[in-house]
Amino acid sequence: MDIFTIALWVITGIWFVISMIKDKKKTLKSMKMSRKMMGNMIGQILGILFLIGLLLTFIPPHIIKEYLGSSNTIMATIISALVGSITLIPAFVAFPLVGSIVDMGASIVPAVAFLTTLTMVGFVTFNLEKQEFGRKFAIARNSLSFVAALLISMVMGAIL
């Protein structure tokens, strides 16, 4: 658990205890509402987590590395952005991976595109986002994030 997760637990825990002392009924009532909302999501989330496992089996990091380091920068950038949108690999795997290919002399443009879509665009979470925030919101946010990632990578390629 990183420090931020621990901090979140501590703060929320203290707040919860105070809340229970101050007004137990109100706290329990809002927990009931929350439970309903989370109940609607939990099936989806479990599906997402197991889907990530599948994706990682069929698109393992060393294949991603090949695409990122490809010599055709434009194609590499687009493919990297797409791969980043589909997969969800943890930051402690992604940064060393990208770092190693940039050190090998590959262009940073696909690397930035990959890193940015990796977190900002969620192919696997799209369904859940659609369910909770509506189709229009999910499409707008994910497609704009994809475009933003490409723009960021090009600008960074130009100035670095």
Place this chain on the structure above:
Amino acid sequence: MIEKLKKNKFLVTVTLIYGILFITNTDKAVLSVKNSGYYIKEMLMIMPVVFLLTSLIEAWVPKKMIVEHLGDNSGLKGSFISLLLGSVSAGPIYAAFPVCKTLLNKGASISSIVVILSAWAVIKVPMLANEAKFLGPKFMFIRWIFTTISIIIMGYIISKLVKREDIPMEEEKIEEDTILLKREYCMGCGLCEKMSPEYFKVENKKAKVLNKNISYKNKEKVKEVQDKCPAKAIKVG
């Protein structure tokens, strides 16, 4: 049972894929389960606290405060508060969904929600430190600046594209010309029965709907009951 399966279509599909994979290629299936392990652990660490947090926001954070700081007229200041909220958070993007949904219910603007969601996903202090370590502080810093700018612009654009009505809310759908009574809110004051005895009756200290379908000529009257109900337990479609 069928209802439940339908609701969890996605999970059912993924389970089926696993089932097929187990038969055709057991090694790959086992590897996939192992790969998922890390993410499941991550979820177990974050979702209980997110659950508590949303309950507490629901219970204690006043609507007025959210509207003031994150609402439609909060402007650039609202975006910065959202950015900060998203950045100091923990956990993957789906952990942000319940929190954002609750804030939205309390009057946060679409633009604020987009900024919180995106910042929650992309900007994390431990992640920035990791990035600086492997790709250099300059790389990290420049990417951070551009990401932040893009997120705020995206919030602005999306708030123009997506309206509040486009977002599904928890509220149950009410059919046209019918009455929905939330019994758990009812205090049994009897006002509805007094105003419109043909539709409402109080039994065991709770109101009861006698006839769910409203005729055209009574619609105005029942609407008035909806507005007068002190517990806001009556909804008219």
